Amino acid sequence: MQTELVPAEDLELIKNMMTGSFSRSLEDPQTIANFALNIERYDLPADYYRTYLEKVAAVTAEDVMAMAKEYLNPEQAIILAVGEADKIEEVMRGFSPASEVTRYDYYGHEVSGAVAVSDITAEEVIERYLNAIGGPEAIETIQDVTTTATAAIQGMELKMVTRQKAPNKLLVETMMGNNVVSKQVFDGAKGKVTSPMGEQELEGEMLEQMKEGSAIIAETNFLKEGYSIELQGVETIDNRECYKIIVTRPSGNESTAYYAVADGLKYREVSSTPQGNMVTNIKDYKEVEGFMFPQAISQSVGPQNFEVTIDSIEINTGMEDAVFEN
Numbered sequence: 001m002q003t004e005l006v007p008a009e010d011l012e013l014i015k016n017m018m019t020g021s022f023s024r025s026l027e028d029p030q031t032i033a034n035f036a037l038n039i040e041r042y043d044l045p046a047d048y049y050r051t052y053l054e055k056v057a058a059v060t061a062e063d064v065m066a067m068a069k070e071y072l073n074p075e076q077a078i079i080l081a082v083g084e085a086d087k088i089e090e091v092m093r094g095f096s097p098a099s100e101v102t103r104y105d106y107y108g109h110e111v112s113g114a115v116a117v118s119d120i121t122a123e124e125v126i127e128r129y130l131n132a133i134g135g136p137e138a139i140e141t142i143q144d145v146t147t148t149a150t151a152a153i154q155g156m157e158l159k160m161v162t163r164q165k166a167p168n169k170l171l172v173e174t175m176m177g178n179n180v181v182s183k184q185v186f187d188g189a190k191g192k193v194t195s196p197m198g199e200q201e202l203e204g205e206m207l208e209q210m211k212e213g214s215a216i217i218a219e220t221n222f223l224k225e226g227y228s229i230e231l232q233g234v235e236t237i238d239n240r241e242c243y244k245i246i247v248t249r250p251s252g253n254e255s256t257a258y259y260a261v262a263d264g265l266k267y268r269e270v271s272s273t274p275q276g277n278m279v280t281n282i283k284d285y286k287e288v289e290g291f292m293f294p295q296a297i298s299q300s301v302g303p304q305n306f307e308v309t310i311d312s313i314e315i316n317t318g319m320e321d322a323v324f325e326n
Helices: 008-025 029-039 052-058 061-071 086-094 122-133 204-212
Strands: 145-152 156-165 171-175 181-185 192-194 198-201 228-237 240-248 256-261 267-271 276-288 291-301 305-314
Touching: 008 052, 008 061, 008 305, 029 156, 029 171, 029 181, 029 192, 029 305, 052 198, 122 228, 122 256, 122 291, 181 204, 192 204, 198 256, 228 256, 240 267
Parallel strands: none
Antiparallel strands: 145 156, 145 305, 156 171, 171 181, 181 192, 192 198, 228 240, 240 256, 256 267, 267 276, 276 291, 291 305
């Protein structure tokens, strides 16, 4: 890349991938909110993201060579892969002269792989979690939940209000000051995302993903038809031994959840986004009206880190369906 122009076919392939990735990223509220933050933080033109695809299309092979000469230094390369270690370890061995791969957790601590278990099933792990947060029968009495949270993103503060109503209605609003910078709404059938890029009616896979994410307690669906759960062993997460569960949803999307052996609560979830794996660390469980809810969450997606503090949780306020009209 530093000495030869990239072939036109390869350049076009990468442009198409970037275009597709950018378009899919619009379904992610963190990404959409970050667009607005970047425009303010870096004093970007108001149409920066509206014209992003035009800029990508204008890149030439000569541009690629110039950037390669300026930024690529193979002699100092360190190969780092972030994702499901069990799935990528063998691939990574091919890049190591000694065929050695070292695993690290979210905080950079070296860890070992999952330990096989035989005295519990994936279904029992989920049942333990549901009992730990309040019990299946009590959970069925939850008709609506309103969660207000504050997110710190690179020194700036966002407010997020999430409204959920059983069985599958969802509204997420992200605000900077008094201004709503992004909004996601699902009324049980239709979904829409509003962002600095405009409004987008969801359909196909994006709509199915929003539907799957609309349950008040996601685990209440895991034992239903269409979902698949697999116990892959025990891993140490933040000094806790946790059962590692792979969840496959009806849409085919997978995520990995970690439930503590000691108390049954969930302390981490890893899911895929267009920008890479999103790692969500769940912290500080406290009782709210008889149910256990986390009071803090941290998320990382690539180089982006989000610290979220739960300010308030309200349960069964008599929320109207009109809240979710879109």
